[in-house]
Amino acid sequence: MRELRLVIFDVDGTLVDSQAEIMAAMTQAYQSEGLTLPERAAVLSIVGLSLAEAFAKLLPDSDAPLRARLVDAYKGAFAGLRSNNQEMGPLFPGAQTALQTLQAQDHTLLAVATGKSRRGLDKVLERHGLTGVFHSEQVADHHPSKPHPSMVLAALAETGVVAERAVMLGDTSYDMDMARGAGVKTIGVSWGYHPVASLQADHIIDDFAALPATVDAVIGE
Numbered sequence: 446m447r448e449l450r451l452v453i454f455d456v457d458g459t460l461v462d463s464q465a466e467i468m469a470a471m472t473q474a475y476q477s478e479g480l481t482l483p484e485r486a487a488v489l490s491i492v493g494l495s496l497a498e499a500f501a502k503l504l505p506d507s508d509a510p511l512r513a514r515l516v517d518a519y520k521g522a523f524a525g526l527r528s529n530n531q532e533m534g535p536l537f538p539g540a541q542t543a544l545q546t547l548q549a550q551d552h553t554l555l556a557v558a559t560g561k562s563r564r565g566l567d568k569v570l571e572r573h574g575l576t577g578v579f580h581s582e583q584v585a586d587h588h589p590s591k592p593h594p595s596m597v598l599a600a601l602a603e604t605g606v607v608a609e610r611a612v613m614l615g616d617t618s619y620d621m622d623m624a625r626g627a628g629v630k631t632i633g634v635s636w637g638y639h640p641v642a643s644l645q646a647d648h649i650i651d652d653f654a655a656l657p658a659t660v661d662a663v664i665g666e
């Protein structure tokens with residue numbers, strides 16, 4: 446029998462194209478404080494961090510009370526979008542098929558490690574019919590923000606898979622640094638929110654169809 450292996454997925458910018466809802470919620474949060482929204486690329490560069498970390502990066506001179514208000518405003522805006530069913534980010538093309546292919550392998554376990562909250566992740570999984578697909582689900586509520594390796598270490602511990610047999614799939618340098626910090630190999634995706642050159646991933650894929658074979662190549666069959 447082949448040794449168990451684990452594929453850990455980032456969510457925003459990797460599985461789900463959530464940029465429309467993120468930009469909408471950010472716009473509302475900035476407006477609530479009378480601030481000017483940075484350009485799209487700057488906003489998207491912080492996707493994957495926890496919200497407090499994200500605002501600290503976007504507004505380095507801000508004080509903690511302002512950042513706390515922005516976090517609340519962002520969460521409120523997101524909840525509003527959700528209740529109006531405007532939180533509609535689609536899965537990236539081929540994601541569903543790639544997940545099914547990997548899920549069908551007895552020795553391959555799947556996990557997520559996301560800056561989303563538990564509630565946010567549950568909604569996304571439910572909307573895309575992915576509830577129960579992942580053996581381990583690591584969310585921002587219980588961990589320090591990426592790139593701290595905490596979420597990957599927890600996924601390894603929960604599934605009992607050794608680091609050498611695990612790989613992280615993500616679109617940002619935060620994902621790659623988080624994985625490396627836990628001794629886990631990395632696959633970067635070229636369709637996400639950070640420039641590919643900044644990822645320094647072990648492998649880059651341009652299409653979800655390449656994922657199963659790339660996982661074999663990176664951590665062995």
Ligand SMILES: [Mg+2]
Binds near residue numbers: 455457459616617
């Ligand atoms: Mg991401």
